[in-house]
Amino acid sequence: MPSPKKTQVRRDAPAASEHFDLQSDSLGYALRRTQIRAYDLFFEKLGALDLSPARLTALSLLSMDAGINQAALAKRLNIAGPSVLKLVDALEQSGFVSRETVEGDRRRYALHLTDLGRERLVAAHRAHDAFEAELAKHLSADERAQLMELLSRVGQ
């Protein structure tokens, strides 16, 4: 298929010392720059809450799917077993999540938010709203919706 977009610039440069400015018209780089900005802003707004993006997502999932087990959580977060284990260990140590036994299957735990976890999630939800507002502060509501739509089409 033809390549409809050119990222190369300075086509007048001599072949032997050609310049490749890959960053100048690259959607990939633009996505990365924007995501770095979002990541920084996330910690600016939620850093005091002892919640990384992954930890917050886990709490959010647990608020919607109480009693989910680690394997299912790993699948939802798209991470491997040992990774979710460390995540749940950390959340348990912070007092946000409890592992509870399941009657009839002693292999698995049911994961639940603790009262503290629920409180923290409420605070995080507020902070996340502020994060989203700040992130999109230069966009109108229509432009933000448009951006979401375009992103979803890149995400395929």
Added chain:
Amino acid sequence: MPSPKKTQVRRDAPAASEHFDLQSDSLGYALRRTQIRAYDLFFEKLGALDLSPARLTALSLLSMDAGINQAALAKRLNIAGPSVLKLVDALEQSGFVSRETVEGDRRRYALHLTDLGRERLVAAHRAHDAFEAELAKHLSADERAQLMELLSRVGQ
């Protein structure tokens, strides 16, 4: 300031077991999902070239700024000194970059692309074009430009 966007859904849920679906209308999550997709696609298209995004960016910068030193490269890549050192070590070991002495300042090296590095960058440039085309395959040229513009406004 007022919060113009709401990420919360299911407002009819009881307060004691409120659900927080942070992912449903979050620009932050949309950015992350899209970037993960881009990252995967990058390795699909450029994985065989022994170049990570950071390594490719370094080669691209060296093609434009031949003779740059490590400290300057670190600044351009926005990474710390020891990090750029490892990066340059790896690029040197792959045979893409050479450290050359600088007359008049024996503290620093001038970094240059080798012939192999230049060849690899040409191949990477082609592969990167294919990557960009695939990434934006569901967007028209106008939509792609619009997305870039909206992203640049989120990035500050």
Added chain:
DNA sequence: TATTGTTATACTCTATAACTATA
């Protein structure tokens, strides 16, 4: 004193492989 590059060290996030207990 300041700069360049380096070493030593450590942290986060992720993974795979092999294991135990249970089903």
Added chain:
DNA sequence: TATAGTTATAGAGTATAACAATA
């Protein structure tokens, strides 16, 4: 046999602190 959770280990990518050589 298959599943849930765990342990051990490793690798990529990043950082800070302390240092040597040089300016």
